[in-house]
Amino acid sequence: MNAFIFLIAAQSAESDGQIAQIARTFGVDWPHLGAQIISFSIVCAILYKFAYRRILAMLEQRRQQIALGIANAEKIKAELDKTESQRLEVMAQAHIQGSKFIEEARAAAARVQQEETNKAIAAAAQIMAKAHEAAALDHDRMLVELKREVGKLVVQATATVTGKILTPDDQRRLVEETSKQIAV
Amino acid sequence: MKITKKAKREAKQLYRFCLVNGLLDENRARQVVHRVVATGERDCIPLLAHFLRLVKLNRAQHTATIESTTPLAVDVQKAVQSNLERRYGQGLTTKFAQRPELIGGMRIQVGCDVYDGSVRAGLAALEKSF
Numbered sequence: 001m002n003a004f005i006f007l008i009a010a011q012s013a014e015s016d017g018q019i020a021q022i023a024r025t026f027g028v029d030w031p032h033l034g035a036q037i038i039s040f041s042i043v044c045a046i047l048y049k050f051a052y053r054r055i056l057a058m059l060e061q062r063r064q065q066i067a068l069g070i071a072n073a074e075k076i077k078a079e080l081d082k083t084e085s086q087r088l089e090v091m092a093q094a095h096i097q098g099s100k101f102i103e104e105a106r107a108a109a110a111r112v113q114q115e116e117t118n119k120a121i122a123a124a125a126q127i128m129a130k131a132h133e134a135a136a137l138d139h140d141r142m143l144v145e146l147k148r149e150v151g152k153l154v155v156q157a158t159a160t161v162t163g164k165i166l167t168p169d170d171q172r173r174l175v176e177e178t179s180k181q182i183a184v
Numbered sequence: 185m186k187i188t189k190k191a192k193r194e195a196k197q198l199y200r201f202c203l204v205n206g207l208l209d210e211n212r213a214r215q216v217v218h219r220v221v222a223t224g225e226r227d228c229i230p231l232l233a234h235f236l237r238l239v240k241l242n243r244a245q246h247t248a249t250i251e252s253t254t255p256l257a258v259d260v261q262k263a264v265q266s267n268l269e270r271r272y273g274q275g276l277t278t279k280f281a282q283r284p285e286l287i288g289g290m291r292i293q294v295g296c297d298v299y300d301g302s303v304r305a306g307l308a309a310l311e312k313s314f
Contacts, residue, residue, distance in 0.1 A: 147314045148314050150314065151310065151311050151313070151314025152311060152314070154310070154314075155307045155308075155310055155311040158307055158310075159287055159303075159304070159307055162287050162288065162303055162307075163284075163287045163288070163303075166253075166287070166288045166303070168254070170288065171252075171253060171254055171288055171289075172257070172260070174288050174289035174290065174301060174302075174303070175252060175256060175260055175264075175289060175290040175301075176260070176263075177289070177301055178289060178290040178291075178292065178299055178300075178301030178302075179260065179263055179264050179267055179290070181299055181301060182264070182267040182268060182271060182292065182299055183267040183270070183271075
């Protein structure tokens with residue numbers, strides 16, 4: 001330890017000599033240098049008190065604002081994520097509800113279609129029944145007309161033929177029949 | 185021309201006066217008409233109109249129209265007349281007529297009574313049955 005101290009002292013003594021030599025070489029004026037150091041320190045103290053602290057405070061404020069902005073951004077992002085999840089959930093619910101509505105609408109449409117089909121079938125059956133009835137009536141009417149026409153033709157033919165084939169005996173017999181009718 | 189109830193009533197009384205045993209006496213009817221005309225009353229025309237109507241009805245009820253296709257033999261005519269008199273009594277006037285459109289048989293009309301034994305009537309009935 002002592003040896004080390006002696007070595008350092010020897011080196012410092014040796015270095016003092018070197019420093020002084022260098023200072024002399026470069027023209028260092030120790031009092032002048034000390035005054036400049038003191039004045040520079042005073043300037044640094046003044047700058048630290050009146051400028052640097054304020055700048056640091058402003059920088060701190062900026063940093064806090066930035067941190068607050070980042071926090072807000074993160075909050076906004078979280079809100080956005082939450083909103084997105086809610087949107088997705090709402091969309092899913094809307095999809096489910098829409099699907100449900102579509103199914104209900106399809107069921108209602110099928111029911112209405114079935115009802116309309118039944119109505120159409122009933123109307124068609126009614127129309128068919130009326131048509132059958134009308135056809136039957138027309139058929140009966142035509143049969144009656146045909147019968148009447150046939151009867152008329154038969155009577156005309158009979159009248160034409162009978163007048164020619166009736167003999168005087170037949171005429172007499174017919175007259176006597178009418179006469180007997182009165183006598184009864 | 186309006187015939188009043190009074191004219192109808194009086195015409196009916198005159199008409200009854202002209203009946204003898206239920207038959208219309210033509211002479212009485214003529215006398216009635218002459219006397220009514222001779223009175224010259226204002227309502228004699230409606231009275232005589234109704235009287236004429238009653239006389240026409242009487243004539244129609246006592247007139248038998250016998251229609252046939254061919255002229256009837258005399259014996260047949262007599263038989264028909266006797267049958268009609270038996271049914272409607274004496275005083276029946278008979279008129280015989282020919283109607284070829286009857287085709288065959290005979291048609292007798294006495295007032296509103298019709299005895300139609302013609303072929304035409306039979307065919308008409310046949311035509312109605314269709």
